[in-house]
Amino acid sequence: MDVSALQRLRVGQGYDVHRLVEGRKLILAGVEIDSPVGLLGHSDADALLHAVTDAVLGAAALGDIGRHFSDTDPAFEGADSGVLLQKTLALAASKGYQLVNVDTTLICQSPKLAPHMDRMQACLARLCGLDAGCVNIKAKTNEKLGYLGRKEAIEAQAVVLMIKDLPA
Numbered sequence: 001m002d003v004s005a006l007q008r009l010r011v012g013q014g015y016d017v018h019r020l021v022e023g024r025k026l027i028l029a030g031v032e033i034d035s036p037v038g039l040l041g042h043s044d045a046d047a048l049l050h051a052v053t054d055a056v057l058g059a060a061a062l063g064d065i066g067r068h069f070s071d072t073d074p075a076f077e078g079a080d081s082g083v084l085l086q087k088t089l090a091l092a093a094s095k096g097y098q099l100v101n102v103d104t105t106l107i108c109q110s111p112k113l114a115p116h117m118d119r120m121q122a123c124l125a126r127l128c129g130l131d132a133g134c135v136n137i138k139a140k141t142n143e144k145l146g147y148l149g150r151k152e153a154i155e156a157q158a159v160v161l162m163i164k165d166l167p168a
């Protein structure tokens with residue numbers, strides 16, 4: 001086993017939740033999904049991309065999403081979370097971190113996401129600069145339990161693996 005390669009590996013974990021309301025678009029993994037309700041937020045409220053962004057920041061020990069893109073800054077009102085993820089990946093790359101793979105879970109009672117999964121996976125892979133085979137999105141209902149089960153919100157969880165360059 002190559003121990004020096006193992007020492008360059010970093011894992012990161014991310015989580016997000018946004019409330020579902022009328023009058024907002026539902027955007028997940030950078031894809032707009034046909035729905036009578038959408039996620040509320042200062043940005044486009046893409047909970048999945050926020051969780052992935054936090055996981056990347058976690059792996060690179062760079063804090064959390066709000067530290068880089070404040071939810072009180074008018075610059076991020078309606079922001080495209082795909083752009084924020086790509087800025088985060090560029091920041092991580094500037095510190096020597098490259099993404100290896102991404103795994104995510106959406107806890108979403110409704111709508112059914114299976115019909116949108118291929119598009120969501122392709123979009124997330126493009127945003128991450130990875131092959132689709134290195135990116136995964138899973139969907140779960142919350143078995144009608146609690147605020148997620150009552151369709152009041154959607155939750156996202158993400159785990160990433162990153163590899164750090166050897167110091168020059």
Ligand SMILES: Nc1ccn([C@@H]2O[C@H](COP(=O)(O)O)[C@@H](O)[C@H]2O)c(=O)n1
Nearest residue numbers: 108109110111112113114139140141142
């Ligand atoms: N919003 C969702 C939720 C779930 N799915 C798919 O259904 C399967 C079963 O979900 P359970 O919560 O009942 O375990 C799940 O594995 C997904 O394939 C979905 O498409 N959209």
Ligand SMILES: C[C@@]1(CO)OP(=O)(O)OP(=O)(O)OC[C@H]1O
Nearest residue numbers: 041042043065066069070071076
């Ligand atoms: C990206 C930001 C910017 O306001 O998006 P929000 O829509 O506020 O979403 P949240 O996940 O609550 O916090 C992250 C914020 O930094």
